[in-house]
Amino acid sequence: xxxTGWGFKKSLWVFHLNAGACNNCDIEVLDCLTPRFDVExxxxxxxxxxxxxxxxxVSGSVPRKVVPDVIETWEQAxxxxxxxxxxxxxxxxxxxxxxxxxxxxxxxxxxxxxxxxGCPPRPEAIIGGIVKLIGTL
Amino acid sequence: xxxxxxxxxxxxxFPGLVFTAVVGLLTTWVDRKxxxxxxxxxxxxxxxxxxxxxxxxxxxxxxxxxxxxxxxLVAPLAGLAAVALVxxxxxxxxxxxxxxxxxxxxxxxxxxxxxxxxxIGASASGNPLSSIGASREMxxxxxxxxxxxxxxxxAVTKVSPxxxxxxxxxxxxxxxxxxxxxxxxxxxxxxxILCAQAKLTYPPFDIPEAETELMDGTHxxxxxxxxxxxxxxxxxxxxxxxxxxxxxxxxxLQLTGWGILYTIVKYVIIVTIIVLIxxxxxxxxxxxxxxxxxxxxxxLAIVGMILAVLGx
Numbered sequence: 001x002x003x004t005g006w007g008f009k010k011s012l013w014v015f016h017l018n019a020g021a022c023n024n025c026d027i028e029v030l031d032c033l034t035p036r037f038d039v040e041x042x043x044x045x046x047x048x049x050x051x052x053x054x055x056x057x058v059s060g061s062v063p064r065k066v067v068p069d070v071i072e073t074w075e076q077a078x079x080x081x082x083x084x085x086x087x088x089x090x091x092x093x094x095x096x097x098x099x100x101x102x103x104x105x106x107x108x109x110x111x112x113x114x115x116x117x118g119c120p121p122r123p124e125a126i127i128g129g130i131v132k133l134i135g136t137l
Numbered sequence: 138x139x140x141x142x143x144x145x146x147x148x149x150x151f152p153g154l155v156f157t158a159v160v161g162l163l164t165t166w167v168d169r170k171x172x173x174x175x176x177x178x179x180x181x182x183x184x185x186x187x188x189x190x191x192x193x194x195x196x197x198x199x200x201x202x203x204x205x206x207x208x209x210l211v212a213p214l215a216g217l218a219a220v221a222l223v224x225x226x227x228x229x230x231x232x233x234x235x236x237x238x239x240x241x242x243x244x245x246x247x248x249x250x251x252x253x254x255x256x257i258g259a260s261a262s263g264n265p266l267s268s269i270g271a272s273r274e275m276x277x278x279x280x281x282x283x284x285x286x287x288x289x290x291x292a293v294t295k296v297s298p299x300x301x302x303x304x305x306x307x308x309x310x311x312x313x314x315x316x317x318x319x320x321x322x323x324x325x326x327x328x329x330i331l332c333a334q335a336k337l338t339y340p341p342f343d344i345p346e347a348e349t350e351l352m353d354g355t356h357x358x359x360x361x362x363x364x365x366x367x368x369x370x371x372x373x374x375x376x377x378x379x380x381x382x383x384x385x386x387x388x389x390l391q392l393t394g395w396g397i398l399y400t401i402v403k404y405v406i407i408v409t410i411i412v413l414i415x416x417x418x419x420x421x422x423x424x425x426x427x428x429x430x431x432x433x434x435x436x437l438a439i440v441g442m443i444l445a446v447l448g449x
Contacts, residue, residue: 003191003195004191004192004194004195004196005195006188006191007187007188007189007190007191007192007193007194007195008192008195010184010185010188010192011185011188011189011192035176035177035178038173038178038179038180040169040173040178040179040180040181041178041179041180041181041182043181043182043185043188043189047353048348048349048351048352048353048357049352049353049357049358051199051357051358051359051360051364052353052359052360052364054192054196076199078196078197078198078199078360078361079196079197080195080196080197
């Protein structure tokens with residue numbers, strides 16, 4: 001590792017995967033990029049293609065229809081790649097845990113490295129979760 | 138033997154690959170920092186581009202299903218080699234002692250190779266969004282190459298006796314003052330900056346890699362070290378194009394004493410203009426871009442050329 005490991009900690013490119021979320025978490029993710037929070041200070045930026053990603057930020061309760069897509073996205077991401085489960089739905093299933101379509105939570109299908117609960121989590125909580133994730137890398 | 142060795146050193150280490158890559162990456166930091174300041178953010182620390190590249194070197198390279206493996210991986214390397222070669226030629230022409238006369242046609246030709254490499258790589262990746270990006274990049278090259286060449290040849294016309302050697306242009310400017318003092322060359326310089334914006338695929342001409350519609354378009358499928366090569370090539374282009382404009386229009390690089398400071402100031406001014414244009418303009422459509430380059434910009438370039446022929 002060495003130099004590349006240092007680079008990995010300093011430059012996390014995030015691919016945002018919405019697996020059946022209600023868009024609340026997604027709005028909070030965009031909040032992190034605004035001038036008030038500015039996660040680019042830590043080298044974090046959102047990328048459009050999963051091939052560029054270091055972190056898969058998965059939000060949502062994972063309905064049955066989405067499961068193959070979530071697994072395929074995880075397989076396409078170049079390793080090493082961390083997965084963060086965002087929001088109550090992503091962590092546990094939240095209020096949808098007894099739903100007919102519910103097939104989650106996320107860690108049932110792909111390995112998860114960090115959980116950020118909240119409905120939706122505040123931008124401070126998201127940044128705090130990412131900092132804890134960097135500490136474990 | 139010794140000269141071959143020094144040529145290889147020139148290409149790999151000092152004005153070539155390593156030097157250009159390091160300064161180019163620092164320039165991309167300036168770009169990101171200035172963009173952040175324009176948006177009232179703090180922006181990344183100075184080592185950010187290096188961390189990005191080191192991280193990408195340590196990651197897996199995913200070859201998509203249905204991609205042509207060789208073309209996909211070799212195309213970005215061709216771009217990298219071409220831009221390193223251009224940088225070497227420009228710097229050797231500026232360092233008079235090296236006894237090297239650069240050829241302008243070669244520079245213009247080599248500056249197109251990174252874009253062509255991106256087209257080949259994107260077409261080989263087998264991704265529909267990448268191929269849309271490749272087709273847009275092709276149209277963009279057709280659009281900006283005409284005014285770009287006219288702008289460069291305005292400078293050639295202005296130099297007497299007319300010469301295609303970088304050395305001759307620099308010598309003329311050393312004797313008669315910088316070419317940017319003439320009206321025709323100011324027009325040509327403006328045209329060249331606009332074309333540089335398209336060559337770097339920066340907004341408003343980031344149509345081939347439109348983040349919001351094509352998800353990075355031409356380099357969507359690249360990952361790991363291949364993506365690092367793509368990023369470094371872009372950074373090197375951001376370094377090489379201003380150096381090229383300084384050489385052609387603005388008296389070249391002075392590499393002794395206080396001249397170094399003057400050179401850095403000239404370089405930073407051009408980079409800042411490019412970054413400010415990038416930050417204050419939205420993306421245009423590809424048809425608008427082609428119409429813009431073949432219409433107003435080409436007419437402006439031709440006016441500059443006519444003025445140069447008339448001796449202004």
